[in-house]
Amino acid sequence: MNAQQVLEGTVYNIEKVPLSGVTIKVQEDTTLVAITDNDGRYSLLLPSNNVSYTIVAHMFGMRISRWGMKSSEERLVHDFVLREKIQNLGTVVVTATRTPKLLMDVPMVTRVIDARDIQVSDAGTVQELLQVELPGIEFSYTMNQQVNLNMQGFGGNSVLFLVDGERLAGETMDNVDYARLTLENVERIEVVKGAASSLYGSNAVGGVVNLISSTINDPWTLSIGARYGSFNDGRYNGNFSFNCGKISSVTNAQYVHTDPIHLSDSGDIHNIYGTHSFNTKERLLFRINDRLKVNARAGYFFRERESAVVSHERYRDFSGGTKVDYAINDSSDISLSYSFDQYDKSDYACLSGADVRDYSNVQHSLRGIASHVHPTLGTLTAGGDAMRDYLMSYQFAAPGYHEQYTADAFMQWDWSVSEKLNVVTSFRYDYFSKANASHLSPKLNIMYKIDEVTLRATYANGFRAPTLKEMYMNFDMANIFMIYGNADLKPEVSNNANFSVEWNHNACHITTLAFYNYVENRITTMWNIARNGMVYDNMAPVNIYGVDFAASARWDNGIGARLSYVYTHESVDENGLNTSETRPHTATMRVDYRYAWRWGVSVIALNGRALSAVTSDVYTDLTDLTQHERQTYPGYVMWRLTANHTFKKGVKLTLTIDNLLGYKPEYYYSNSPATVGRTYAVGLSWNIEQAFEKSDED
Amino acid sequence: MVAYRKLIVLMSLLAVLTSCEGIFGGIYDEPVTDQDSRFSHIEENADGKSGTIYVDAHAYDRWTYIDLHHKTIDTSNIVLGQSAPHDWDFALHRYDAKTNNGSVAETMLDNVNFIDGRFNFAELAFYADVDSHVVIDMSNMMSGTLEYAPSDVNPVLSRWMDVDLSQMPPIYTMSGRVYLAQFADSTLAALQFVNYMNESFAKGYITIRYRYPVNKVGKN
Secondary structure (H helix, E strand, C coil): CCCEEEEEEEEEECCCCECCCCEEEECCEEEEEEECCCCCEEEEEEECCCCEEEEEEECCCECCEEEEEECCCCCEECCEEECECHHHCCCEECCCCCCCEEHHHCCCCEEEEEHHHHHHHCCCCHHHHHHHHCCCEEEEEEHHHEEEEEECCEEHHHEEEEECCECCCCCECCECCHHHCCCCCEEEEEEEECCCHHHHCCCCCCEEEEEEECCCCCCEEEEEEEEEECCCEEEEEEEEEEEECCEEEEEEEEEEEECCEECCCCCCCCEECEEEEEEEEEEEEEECCCCEEEEEEEEEEEEEEECCCCEEEEEEEEEEEEEEEEEEECCEEEEEEEEEEEEEEEEEECCCCCEEEEEEEEEEEEEEEEEEEECCCEEEEEEEEEEEEEEEECCECCCCEEEEEEEEEEEEEEEECCCCEEEEEEEEEEEECCCCEEEEEEEEEEEEEECCEEEEEEEEEEEECCCHHHHHEEEEECCCEEEECCCCCCCEEEEEEEEEEEEEECCEEEEEEEEEEEEECCEEEEEECCCCEEEEEECCCEEEEEEEEEEEEECCCCEEEEEEEEEEEEEEEECCEECCCCCCEEEEEEEEEEEEECCEEEEEEEEEEEECCEEEEEECCCCCCCCEEEEEECCEEEEEEEEEEECCCCEEEEEEEECCCCCCCCCCCCCCCCCCCCEEEEEEEEEHHHHHHHHHHC | CHHHHHHHHHHHHHHHHCCCCCCCHHHCECCCCCHHHHCCEEEECCCCCEEEEEEECCCCCEEEEEECCCCEEEEEECCCCCCCCCCCCEEEECCEEEECCCEEEECCCCCHHHCCCCCCHHHCCCEECEEEEEEEECCCHHHCCCEEEEEEECCCHHHHEEEECCCCCCEEEECCCEEEEECCCCCEEEEEEEEEECCCCCEEEEEEEEECCCCCCCCC
């Protein structure tokens, strides 16, 4: 019998966290294999024959690490450090196909902002995060200082925001309440640009943004955090989770407040209102057996905007739902879910204390979805939704509310023709009772891989049904003019085609995507002479096309870099004028450096955001469309420097300087950044369970 | 099978509990429907020298006259050419204000109860009404046409409210200051405008805290 040598050690990531499930094998003899345990430890028996071996450590989503050695009879210890692949191509994403797929295998280009990106950016809101991470996204202000999204030519009502795949009730000025989308407990954000109505129905005209909550793996976690910055901007949060046998739970709460900001005495916007908000969520998971899981969730959100001395605007949301996942067998599963979401607005009278509700959107949704994986024919997914949509609004005439029912059915076929070629096609049929509208949305994705290059081509149809507000509004705007709904509105429809090339090579990742959208019947308000007021109507067709480029790299020395750029051309032809305010050139940049040392892990990151100027035709008299002028909105560049250090007992300190160069607009347009110069923030958080883990070791 | 039945019961319960028109409606206050009756009257405190004035000034075609001597409120329609009542001290039209041959000074105080014997009246500058005009019809504003009527306006007392029409909806900003109005008979009133909305949040319904008469010497 030959003598054997024991090779053992631990595999860590760059932040010195042990990695389980890492394969350790001998390159010269593939029968010699070990897998790291929950503590990242491995042990491998080698023949002690004085032969040189190359030991390989690899894990999906991580870069391979190799170590050369010569076997002997000594006991040998070697630790590996694995670094993540760029763009985290091993991440499982769900948005593009409604089924779990590796990011590298999804047929539509999907941008993933993971928990580490969120931490490095130190973004407090989803608006900040999306703007700093992705070019082509701009949040500005619209009437009554409400937030308005423009994502490569598509507004807030044409980009579908989801939380774990669920829609959000309520809107203000065509945008959901982004303050509801807290970044606490978010594992990743998946952004799919382009039409996606064949899977998600109405509103997925220009893209889908899906916030995915973190999963529960540890026996328990407890964390608290506080962040304080300029203008009394405070964010405080707490999180508790446990995982015991068949039941696991996550509870988190966040409180946010900020003072008013005086921008300027001139300009379109003078002051930013102060605000405070509270958000809490609970998620429960019951694992009844290996095949059956039940999820339950509940949430409450409250926001108060100090828009006037005598009255404040309040926004509340009550949400809940349950979902049952059942694996029929190894190749088939089914999911049933019920979702409830109620978004209320009320006015609070500061003197009398009266809190009067004047808006309530209540949505009840039922959904069923099933998928079957065939070994040669691919994956077939089918499902349907039914929703009751109730809207009470101060903007309606008596009796002040409307309701409608929607129903849909969809089907997707995901076929891997060969190892290199993947074809995904889907169809969805939607019906809306009040709009008396129905729509069939098709989609076709083709993906072809050639070594390190992946080619993707997509045709997709998107649509947006007229909302109850757009059909039935009857609103007196400050005794100045009326805004009327239009029950005869046609649905917005977009035809989207895009083609992308993705190249992955060791530390580098480059994607270039060309896109084209033809949007018909976009819904907007126009002055109606006969009714002497604004009326919702369908616009002339809109063309949107451009190029989306992203390059990123990460090197072994801890330095990472990323550059993303989007060129967008939006042609909005209104009476010979181009009223588009979409900026043609936007870019985001990031350089970061990560260093693990005896006191923990330090990260310093510089994020930049550059937006070009845009010139638009602007009506100077809403009642006379012959009166207009050209308006140029200036471009700008803003930088954000963040530094954080995570100590070994789970304590993390973050310092941020935003608007590093102190940019201040000369004139505050509605799409100018709401900044008066450089701001500062400091944050402190503590993952308490890590302190206990350390104590145990001691 | 027991587990499945429990699930179905759970989902059914959730669907029933969350009513079609929503939940937790009870946390809100009901809108006040008889809002107009609460306005256009004066509530006098027990001391007989202070109180609260509620003025329905929402109509563009109307002046509302306040008589602090007799604690009465009256109106006249501008478009119909109605004349002012015989006795009045000051009047409001939306956020415009005028006096009956009086004058007004703006103080730096933000509470009407701070007007007492220690207050230095000597540094105040009182301003009389001036010839001006008020908007009586906004319905054609979007066509660039506003209809005006000539009227006296007190420029100082009208500073209680700033309406920024450059944005939609307009931005309303109250000064929060206490105003001293000297009436034709030389009596003084301290006025503090504290609200411009009724309980249904309709604008043009004005709440004023007052002290009257204010004695220049000694505590009131």
